[in-house]
Amino acid sequence: TTNYQICLLPGDGIGPEIIAEGVKVLDAVGEKYGVGFTYDEALIGGCAIDATGTALPAETIQAAKASDAVLLAAVGGPKWDTTDPEKPRPEQGLLGIRKELGLYCNLRPVQIFDVLAGASTLRPEVVAGVDLMIVRELTGGLYFGKRERVFDKDGAGVGGAAGQYAYDTLEYSEFEIERIARQAFEIARKRRSKVTSVDKANVLETSRMWREVVHRIHDADYADVELEDLLVDNTAMQLINRPADFDVVVTENMFGDILSDEAAQITGSLGMLASASLGDGVALYEPSHGSAPDIAGRGIANPIAQILSVEMMLRYSLNMPEAADDVRRAVTDVLDAGFRTGDIKDADTPEDKVVGTEAMGTLVAERI
Amino acid sequence: TTNYQICLLPGDGIGPEIIAEGVKVLDAVGEKYGVGFTYDEALIGGCAIDATGTALPAETIQAAKASDAVLLAAVGGPKWDTTDPEKPRPEQGLLGIRKELGLYCNLRPVQIFDVLAGASTLRPEVVAGVDLMIVRELTGGLYFGKRERVFDKDGAGVGGAAGQYAYDTLEYSEFEIERIARQAFEIARKRRSKVTSVDKANVLETSRMWREVVHRIHDADYADVELEDLLVDNTAMQLINRPADFDVVVTENMFGDILSDEAAQITGSLGMLASASLGDGVALYEPSHGSAPDIAGRGIANPIAQILSVEMMLRYSLNMPEAADDVRRAVTDVLDAGFRTGDIKDADTPEDKVVGTEAMGTLVAERI
Numbered sequence: 063t064t065n066y067q068i069c070l071l072p073g074d075g076i077g078p079e080i081i082a083e084g085v086k087v088l089d090a091v092g093e094k095y096g097v098g099f100t101y102d103e104a105l106i107g108g109c110a111i112d113a114t115g116t117a118l119p120a121e122t123i124q125a126a127k128a129s130d131a132v133l134l135a136a137v138g139g140p141k142w143d144t145t146d147p148e149k150p151r152p153e154q155g156l157l158g159i160r161k162e163l164g165l166y167c168n169l170r171p172v173q174i175f176d177v178l179a180g181a182s183t184l185r186p187e188v189v190a191g192v193d194l195m196i197v198r199e200l201t202g203g204l205y206f207g208k209r210e211r212v213f214d215k216d217g218a219g220v221g222g223a224a225g226q227y228a229y230d231t232l233e234y235s236e237f238e239i240e241r242i243a244r245q246a247f248e249i250a251r252k253r254r255s256k257v258t259s260v261d262k263a264n265v266l267e268t269s270r271m272w273r274e275v276v277h278r279i280h281d282a283d284y285a286d287v288e289l290e291d292l293l294v295d296n297t298a299m300q301l302i303n304r305p306a307d308f309d310v311v312v313t314e315n316m317f318g319d320i321l322s323d324e325a326a327q328i329t330g331s332l333g334m335l336a337s338a339s340l341g342d343g344v345a346l347y348e349p350s351h352g353s354a355p356d357i358a359g360r361g362i363a364n365p366i367a368q369i370l371s372v373e374m375m376l377r378y379s380l381n382m383p384e385a386a387d388d389v390r391r392a393v394t395d396v397l398d399a400g401f402r403t404g405d406i407k408d409a410d411t412p413e414d415k416v417v418g419t420e421a422m423g424t425l426v427a428e429r430i
Numbered sequence: 431t432t433n434y435q436i437c438l439l440p441g442d443g444i445g446p447e448i449i450a451e452g453v454k455v456l457d458a459v460g461e462k463y464g465v466g467f468t469y470d471e472a473l474i475g476g477c478a479i480d481a482t483g484t485a486l487p488a489e490t491i492q493a494a495k496a497s498d499a500v501l502l503a504a505v506g507g508p509k510w511d512t513t514d515p516e517k518p519r520p521e522q523g524l525l526g527i528r529k530e531l532g533l534y535c536n537l538r539p540v541q542i543f544d545v546l547a548g549a550s551t552l553r554p555e556v557v558a559g560v561d562l563m564i565v566r567e568l569t570g571g572l573y574f575g576k577r578e579r580v581f582d583k584d585g586a587g588v589g590g591a592a593g594q595y596a597y598d599t600l601e602y603s604e605f606e607i608e609r610i611a612r613q614a615f616e617i618a619r620k621r622r623s624k625v626t627s628v629d630k631a632n633v634l635e636t637s638r639m640w641r642e643v644v645h646r647i648h649d650a651d652y653a654d655v656e657l658e659d660l661l662v663d664n665t666a667m668q669l670i671n672r673p674a675d676f677d678v679v680v681t682e683n684m685f686g687d688i689l690s691d692e693a694a695q696i697t698g699s700l701g702m703l704a705s706a707s708l709g710d711g712v713a714l715y716e717p718s719h720g721s722a723p724d725i726a727g728r729g730i731a732n733p734i735a736q737i738l739s740v741e742m743m744l745r746y747s748l749n750m751p752e753a754a755d756d757v758r759r760a761v762t763d764v765l766d767a768g769f770r771t772g773d774i775k776d777a778d779t780p781e782d783k784v785v786g787t788e789a790m791g792t793l794v795a796e797r798i
């Protein structure tokens with residue numbers, strides 16, 4: 063029988079609670095399809111800092127690289143918040159593993175589950191039918207460029223007064239833009255065949271190059287896909303104004319960070335959204351939400367985003383599209399049956415049944 | 431009698447149509463308060479490119495510097511769109527005048543006019559009471575740092591493949607952060623005394639310095655003002671989730687560009703929002719919206735954002751707060767009386783009277 067090795071990274075906060083439910087669902091899939099899953103758990107983020115002094119220990123990198131896929135929950139918490147550049151920070155684990163595994167392509171699907179449309183702060187008729195995919199470049203741009211802080215004694219650097227001066231570098235190569243553009247066009251072909259490329263070409267040189275490269279790739283190999291350019295500020299508006307019009311949105315790392323969170327919030331149900339980070343080797347799957355330290359350990363966190371990240375893993379890493387469809391159907395059935403975790407409970411539908419993290423995972427697993 | 435010299439920059443698209451209504455209202459103010467306004471019109475943006483080959487002719491800079499305040503309408507249009515770095519672009523006029531006049535502080539008030547709450551794509555109960563002020567740093571960051579594109583023949587730059595490579599530099603000095611932070615705290619004291627400082631301190635060195643400087647200024651001189659830090663991605667979410675909770679939001683140039691447009695869209699009435707750009711000398715006032723080339727020349731554009739930029743001019747440059755209040759009251763009265771331009775017409779209230787650009791300007795001016 064086929065056997066897959068899955069690297070589990072529970073991380074911090076609600077991480078351990080929700081990842082257990084992802085594993086529960088994956089085991090149910092394994093049973094149904096006669097596939098074996100073995101798990102290798104490793105440390106990342108704040109818990110790794112506490113145990114080893116670094117947010118991404120070498121053993122974690124090894125475990126991830128030796129696996130068929132990585133399932134991550136979430137990292138971070140107030141305990142490790144600091145602006146001291148000397149101190150380790152949980153998100154270094156996240157940024158580090160993206161770089162180590164070469165995960166340049168972050169996919170963030172944003173969909174409205176019909177029964178949860180009421181959770182959005184947007185009007186129901188505006189969010190009806192929202193189904194978009196943010197394709198975010200994940201290993202370039204401001205995140206990985208050179209940065210520094212210096213004491214600028216004559217103020218010649220910027221501003222004309224003595225004091226500190228700092229910079230970060232937004233950098234891209236043609237190669238990096240080309241490969242993420244190809245991913246976006248390929249994905250669009252399997253969806254509604256429309257790509258919105260987001261940049262700030264009226265200001266940034268990297269954006270002007272971005273726009274040129276995206277159009278070159280489009281015209282050469284993907285002329286069948288509709289392509290539009292949209293400035294990042296205008297995109298921030300249009301996501302609120304007409305979210306259902308978007309299909310695939312491709313953009314650089316920092317713009318993608320901001321816009322994907324904005325797009326996620328449009329659904330009003332952050333606890334329902336998963337993401338995949340792909341490269342040329344092992345890929346990583348995680349919820350779009352954070353580690354929610356305020357509700358950690360109480361058994362009330364919503365595990366569905368984690369479960370849907372298992373769905374993405376089955377689809378993109380394990381080539382089990384039917385099993386992925388099973389997971390999605392199981393989640394939809396559980397929601398349709400009126401089960402809710404606290405975060406997605408609607409005060410207007412008292413007949414809904416509020417359940418905890420474990421019960422929600424079990425309900426989904428049972429329906430696989 | 432007092433006489434003020436106003437530099438008018440109509441720019442492109444609907445610019446000339448709406449600025450005429452701003453002038454109409456300013457003249458009405460002049461008559462009421464016995465103040466004289468003389469106008470000096472100059473070229474900026476696309477029309478300046480057509481006439482002189484550059485988006486910001488030297489005479490325009492001179493006219494602006496010689497004035498008591500600058501009233502700008504809007505620049506740009508598809509005619510001048512290009513990614514060719516050799517070609518002049520309309521927005522260079524905008525960026526150039528910000529730099530020339532040292533306009534480091536951009537104020538973008540975002541308010542819901544009660545009668546227009548229905549224009550928002552957000553639920554009425556979510557937008558009720560929205561009244562926030564974005565304070566955007568306007569002469570630093572990615573907008574004015576060094577940028578370059580090079581042919582990187584061995585791909586050593588980034589990405590490991592031959593091709594082009596480009597970079598932009600996000601840079602800030604302590605001095606620049608300090609002065610914008612002070613503006614934010616001063617403004618907050620005149621409002622609800624709460625500042626949200628937005629950064630990406632978990633990734634950017636400039637953001638870590640930003641956060642430190644903002645807190646240092648706060649603790650030393652503005653401890654009475656409430657201060658919270660919010661990551662830019664989280665802010666993009668919270669603006670949709672709980673927009674009414676924000677009072678003053680202060681941030682760096684590019685984050686401010688994105689978030690101020692997002693915040694503006696929350697109202698659903700972009701045609702109603704004005705902005706002020708302040709420095710240590712002459713200040714500039716303009717609508718938050720663009721040049722709307724698609725409706726230019728048809729007499730249907732909404733002049734209210736331009737008229738409210740006159741309100742801000744009276745308040746911040748001409749020290750005429752009563753006159754500023756008059757302008758705002760006049761606009762509110764006209765809206766309450768049911769007059770609308772096409773962009774703010776609500777299909778559900780057929781009793782509203784749709785009027786054109788000139789008529790709307792006259793209605794407001796009459797009520798001064």
Ligand SMILES: CC(C)[C@H](C(=O)O)[C@@H](O)C(=O)O
Pocket residue numbers: 153156157319632633663
């Ligand atoms: C934690 C942080 C560094 C990270 C990012 O900015 O990429 C997060 O916001 C995300 O989107 O995964």
Ligand SMILES: CC(C)[C@H](C(=O)O)[C@@H](O)C(=O)O
Pocket residue numbers: 264265295521524525687
């Ligand atoms: C036109 C453009 C360069 C400008 C900016 O990005 O600053 C505009 O979007 C604005 O917000 O005033």
